[in-house]
Amino acid sequence: MTGAGRTPLGRAGRLRLRHSLDVAERGADLLEQKLRILRAEHERLLSAERSAAGAWRDLLSEAEDWLLRGLFLGGEQALDAAAEGIGPAEVTLRWTTSMGVRHPAAAAVSVPARSPTTAAPTNTALVHAEAAYGRALRAGVEYAAAHAAAELLGAEVIRTRHRVRALRRHWIPRLREALDRADLALEQAEHEDGVRRRWAARSPER
Incomplete structure (x- = not known):
């Protein structure tokens, strides 16, 4: 691609x-379209995140209340004895891709009996x-x-926005300025060539 700083x-x-200018303008248009879609999807995911955070906090608070009651009734020894029968949970993530960005789409937790x-x-x-903490774990x-x-x-939104700004504020204006200089230089060269032709046509008469 021809450099924008040299005519x-x-x-x-x-x-x-x-x-080069046409390619840059089309690229900026496509990136802006991608940015609009990304922003809408990002807002949807932020809303889902807020909802999931609220559900997790509520369930965790409920589990902690039951735990405090259990400790009050049976003490730490009862809690240690109850924890011995609980095995590790398994987490499974399902992934998807949105506008070229791979991210989790859903999560599942298997809590062993x-x-x-x-x-x-x-x-x-x-x-x-025990049951409440299982629900809180899934929500978490x-x-x-x-x-x-x-x-x-969100990271892809930022990257795409930076690319659009770089094109709109820097690269495209430089290409336009270089194209204007090229137009001016070509016009001047054609004018000078016309003058030389006219002078050459008058030379035999003189």
Whole structure:
């Protein structure tokens, strides 16, 4: 591509500049279209993130209330005994792509059932706490996935916006200035060529 800071000579150089300007303007239009779509999708993901965050906080608060009741009734020994029968949870993410950006689309959590060989919690409050923490865990994973998706789309919004600004504020104006200089130089050259032709036509008479 012809550099915007140096005016090329002749019609060929002007055509190259015209082509470069057309490509830059089409690219800026496409990026602006992409930016509009990205912003709409980003807003949707931010709304989903806020909703997931609220659900997670509510469920976590409920689980903590049941835990405090269980501790009050059975003490820390009852909590330690109840925790022995709980295995690790498994998280599965489903991914998707939006406007070239890969991000989490959904999350699933598998909480294993308590082993039949372990004793159940010694009081009802801890039973409720165990179930409530399972729900809070699922909600927390969903919130984490929604947060990651919003962050990834947000980063692409920023990158695309910077590219549009670079084209609109810097590259395209430079190409236009270079094209104007090329037009002026070509017009001047054609004028000088016309003058020389007229002088050459008058030479035999003189």
